[in-house]
Amino acid sequence: MTLNAALRIRPERPPDLSRIRELNRLAFGGIEEADIVDAIRSGGGAVLSLVAVAGDDLIVGHILFSPVTLVPPVPELRGLGLGPMAVLPSWQNRGIGTRLVEEGMRHCVDLAVDYVVVLGHPAYYPRFGFLPSVSFNLKSAYDAPPEAFMVRELREGSLREHSGVVHYRPEFGGG
Numbered sequence: 051m052t053l054n055a056a057l058r059i060r061p062e063r064p065p066d067l068s069r070i071r072e073l074n075r076l077a078f079g080g081i082e083e084a085d086i087v088d089a090i091r092s093g094g095g096a097v098l099s100l101v102a103v104a105g106d107d108l109i110v111g112h113i114l115f116s117p118v119t120l121v122p123p124v125p126e127l128r129g130l131g132l133g134p135m136a137v138l139p140s141w142q143n144r145g146i147g148t149r150l151v152e153e154g155m156r157h158c159v160d161l162a163v164d165y166v167v168v169l170g171h172p173a174y175y176p177r178f179g180f181l182p183s184v185s186f187n188l189k190s191a192y193d194a195p196p197e198a199f200m201v202r203e204l205r206e207g208s209l210r211e212h213s214g215v216v217h218y219r220p221e222f223g224g225g
């Protein structure tokens with residue numbers, strides 16, 4: 051059986067939480083992102099939190115989506131931020147991150163999300179349909195290189211009339 055067939059993506063469950071924390075710590079080499087994931091969940095901001103499970107319930111990957119807001123505000127637009135996302139180091143480069151993003155974006159469509167933003171590797175996310183934020187007249191509240199801040203419109207045209215600064219949940223700090 052290939053890894054892709056054996057791998058399942060499912061929403062996180064309460065018994066997963068300590069393993070998700072450890073996975074983030076190992077993937078990022080520190081606890082900053084693990085703390086952010088825990089704080090967002092505690093604050094009610096974990097709109098979508100999925101795990102990749104291999105074999106007999108081994109959690110090998112995790113992805114989180116939390117609400118973002120535009121300034122100036124556009125109340126009718128629903129946006130989510132993708133991240134943090136992490137795959138256990140020994141399981142990386144086997145398509146698990148790809149499965150997490152693809153499945154996550156499908157859930158976002160089901161949740162009637164208008165757009166998703168990501169602050170991440172400019173070589174990685176365009177393959178999932180993310181475009182540089184400048185294409186949408188959007189900026190990140192963070193002092194990040196513009197090419198690292200990317201956007202995917204899920205409801206076509208939803209961002210056409212809008213511009214502004216995208217703010218993540220306060221648990222991310224800064225911005």
Ligand SMILES: CC(C)(COP(=O)(O)OP(=O)(O)OC[C@H]1O[C@@H](n2cnc3c(N)ncnc32)[C@H](O)[C@@H]1OP(=O)(O)O)[C@@H](O)C(=O)NCCC(=O)NCCS
Nearest residue numbers: 077135136137142143144145146147148169170171173174
């Ligand atoms: C980024 C991450 C989640 C990708 O998961 P993965 O399961 O290894 O990803 P996939 O197997 O689906 O895809 C592998 C591709 O990602 C690319 N990739 C991985 N890390 C990358 C990085 N730091 N910068 C650019 N590309 C990267 C690989 O080069 C590979 O590209 P290719 O398909 O063109 O060969 C994983 O590497 C990870 O946990 N990294 C540490 C934590 C992190 O940086 N999270 C993302 C924050 S935005």
